[in-house]
Amino acid sequence: MSDHEFDVLVIGAGPGGYVAAIRAAQLGLRVACVERTPTLGGTCLNVGCIPSKVLLHTSEEYAHARAKLARHGVVVSGVELDLEAMMAHKDKVVGDLTKGVVGLLEKNDVTHIEGHARLTGPGTVEIEGPESRTVSAGAIVIATGSVSAPLAGVEVDEERIVTSTGALALAQVPARMAVIGAGYIGLEMGSVWSRLGAKVTVIEFLDRVLPGMDGEVATQMHRLLRRQKIAFKLGTRVTGAERTNEGVRLAMEPVAGGEATSLDVDVVLVAVGRRPNTEGLGLDEVGIPLDGHGRIEVNERFETTVPGVYAIGDVIAGPMLAHKAEEEGIAVAEIVAGGSGHVNRDAIPGVVYTAPEAAAVGQTEEALEEADIDYTVGRFPFAANGRARSMSATDGFVKVLADAETDRVLGVHIVGHDAGTLIAEAVTVMEFGGSAEDIARTCHAHPSLNEAVKEAALAVAGRAIHV
Numbered sequence: 001m002s003d004h005e006f007d008v009l010v011i012g013a014g015p016g017g018y019v020a021a022i023r024a025a026q027l028g029l030r031v032a033c034v035e036r037t038p039t040l041g042g043t044c045l046n047v048g049c050i051p052s053k054v055l056l057h058t059s060e061e062y063a064h065a066r067a068k069l070a071r072h073g074v075v076v077s078g079v080e081l082d083l084e085a086m087m088a089h090k091d092k093v094v095g096d097l098t099k100g101v102v103g104l105l106e107k108n109d110v111t112h113i114e115g116h117a118r119l120t121g122p123g124t125v126e127i128e129g130p131e132s133r134t135v136s137a138g139a140i141v142i143a144t145g146s147v148s149a150p151l152a153g154v155e156v157d158e159e160r161i162v163t164s165t166g167a168l169a170l171a172q173v174p175a176r177m178a179v180i181g182a183g184y185i186g187l188e189m190g191s192v193w194s195r196l197g198a199k200v201t202v203i204e205f206l207d208r209v210l211p212g213m214d215g216e217v218a219t220q221m222h223r224l225l226r227r228q229k230i231a232f233k234l235g236t237r238v239t240g241a242e243r244t245n246e247g248v249r250l251a252m253e254p255v256a257g258g259e260a261t262s263l264d265v266d267v268v269l270v271a272v273g274r275r276p277n278t279e280g281l282g283l284d285e286v287g288i289p290l291d292g293h294g295r296i297e298v299n300e301r302f303e304t305t306v307p308g309v310y311a312i313g314d315v316i317a318g319p320m321l322a323h324k325a326e327e328e329g330i331a332v333a334e335i336v337a338g339g340s341g342h343v344n345r346d347a348i349p350g351v352v353y354t355a356p357e358a359a360a361v362g363q364t365e366e367a368l369e370e371a372d373i374d375y376t377v378g379r380f381p382f383a384a385n386g387r388a389r390s391m392s393a394t395d396g397f398v399k400v401l402a403d404a405e406t407d408r409v410l411g412v413h414i415v416g417h418d419a420g421t422l423i424a425e426a427v428t429v430m431e432f433g434g435s436a437e438d439i440a441r442t443c444h445a446h447p448s449l450n451e452a453v454k455e456a457a458l459a460v461a462g463r464a465i466h467v
């Protein structure tokens with residue numbers, strides 16, 4: 001690799017790219033990371049995971065101050081929303097973290113190049129930006145992430161009709177908001193604006209929320225979010241959006257057929273999925289094909305069809321999640337350095353940060369049934385957990401799915417307070433190939449929400465104690 005200017009050039013400084021760059025540098029390689037936007041951290045840090053979590057947290061605190069605290073004997077009065085201050089706090093968190101990534105790259109001697117990268121041949125990349133140049137590298141890692149998928153007939157202007165980016169920066173609380181898509185983004189951002197006072201209607205093509213998650217989780221989340229006054233129109237297709245003097249008029253029709261209807265709102269959030277960001281990368285020119293979903297095809301070593309060119313994260317197959325991209329970033333760096341990086345795709349958690357949260361790892365019941373795998377189920381409700389009761393966080397349950405013959409944990413699904421943290425235990429057990437019995441015989445602190453995970457594992461063998 002010594003003929004090249006760098007051993008590794010990473011395209012994209014999101015959680016996949018910057019982690020790959022740092023890991024490669026730790027392994028002694030000469031690394032550069034190209035990013036077209038002025039700030040590092042990608043969608044996740046700038047307009048995704050982090051700012052949404054700031055708004056989810058602060059809007060939940062606001063909702064608690066208005067409704068929940070009084071039930072616990074804490075009387076607060078004069079609770080007001082200062083949206084400008086809330087947004088300023090969000091921007092500060094984002095600013096601090098993106099600057100933190102700059103510091104991390106510097107600390108690890110990763111050369112940061114600002115500009116848009118385009119592959120021009122094996123080992124060469126042309127960068128257009130403040131300092132346009134051609135760079136040569138022994139290995140090139142494409143980590144360019146994803147962009148919001150468009151919806152025909154609903155043109156985004158990021159003011160009245162927004163993607164998640166616009167939904168993170170509304171200047172005022174809309175009186176009426178429509179959310180198209182009941183996936184991760186739709187339910188999280190719908191929750192934020194509903195708590196802040198908007199009348200939110202979620203319109204979903206399928207007849208359920210959260211496709212891909214376990215059916216029981218979806219049913220429970222649908223029920224709990226309706227209780228929070230979020231309205232749902234399932235099995236409904238949006239056919240168009242028209243700007244009116246007051247806002248937007250959405251045209252809809254039932255997927256199963258029937259009469260068309262319309263809905264007048266102030267703001268529409270389009271959250272119908274994301275698609276791989278491969279535009280302008282020169283993939284065609286160098287002969288890297290895309291699959292039917294627009295993703296870059298790679299083998300288990302993250303190699304594309306062109307030697308020395310790798311791809312990770314949202315541009316390849318698998319869930320579009322920051323932590324999946326990070327793991328792939330580590331693995332690809334280790335592979336490029338001559339090691340044997342690996343990502344266990346069976347143990348990647350997914351978390352929806354609503355209140356309560358929904359978290360999952362491994363297989364759903366539907367997937368196990370479809371694959372004709374014999375499994376046993378253990379369930380435990382948070383209503384029977386002492387810590388949850390003390391916090392008035394009794395909604396939800398833990399469900400453990402284990403192989404009927406071997407007891408190996410095949411999937412864990414949680415709806416409940418802090419489910420995103422609780423799921424970590426299940427991920428670790430699955431990574432070690434552990435059994436429900438392993439969880440059940442592990443001492444869990446009392447009182448803690450984690451005890452619900454232990455009880456659900458006990459329930460797999462019909463011996464839960466507290467139900």
Ligand code: NAI
Binds near residue numbers: 211
């Ligand atoms: P998604 O794939 O989670 O959900 C999209 C939803 O839109 C689906 O329910 C789909 O059936 C529905 N849909 C598609 N076309 C439609 C149409 N024409 N009319 C009505 N509904 C329609 O995608 P989402 O929520 O946009 O998120 C994008 C990606 O970002 C996801 O892959 C997710 O993994 C990631 N993400 C992860 C978060 C987290 O980890 N907490 C938070 C936000 C996003």
